[in-house]
């Protein structure tokens with residue numbers, strides 16, 4: 001499988017030094033199925049192309065100085081898809097995990113997997129653990145790959161944890177604050193996303209980073225994920241810079 005090396009990363013189409021870069025970018029990698037359908041290919045071909053786009057954009061984001069990137073690879077609701085598509089996604093994920101042990105090393109990217117990994121095979125769980133362990137001391141961008149992730153599911157896990165701590169007397173109900181809830185999420189210790197990009201034109205969150213996106217800027221783009229290029233990432237950054245973020249103030 002072709003790996004993108006640093007030297008292959010194109011230069012930005014906009015003057016990034018004039019932009020206020022978001023610290024944390026989330027991406028809903030949508031449109032793989034439509035991309036494949038347009039070409040008369042099976043949906044799995046769209047996911048294969050989408051996985052390549054992921055590699056390319058993660059590397060680009062890291063190269064231009066984004067500190068955190070979270071990509072939505074498989075949701076808690078995606079299990080409803082036909083078995084053949086789920087198997088194709090699991091195969092792609094396994095390929096990536098095998099490759100990830102060496103891929104991204106040159107880019108110093110730290111890999112993390114967010115979501116309920118108990119639903120995956122022992123082999124995949126071990127590979128995720130191994131990827132996290134091997135990359136944890138790198139000093140580059142943190143790349144969260146959301147797998148079997150759902151914002152509602154994440155909050156249910158957090159509320160269960162907090163309830164247990166209350167039951168054991170470790171916490172009292174008055175201790176429940178926004179910070180405490182954040183500390184019980186998969187993204188514990190990370191800043192909330194400033195910008196969430198959704199290619200493929202759909203206007204919904206699809207259960208992605210529900211708590212963390214309270215004040216994220218959404219940029220919806222009319223392009224299917226496998227076609228997404230570095231220049232599209234630049235355009236999203238430019239659009240983000242046009243936004244006036246008030247966080248509820250004036």
Ligand code: FPP
Nearest residue numbers: 029030031032033034047050051073093096
């Ligand atoms: C949504 O498009 C995409 C997914 C459910 C899967 C995303 C997965 C990848 C990009 C590849 C795996 C990534 C890694 C980290 C190796 P869709 O299938 O819903 O497209 P559609 O809306 O056009 O049908």
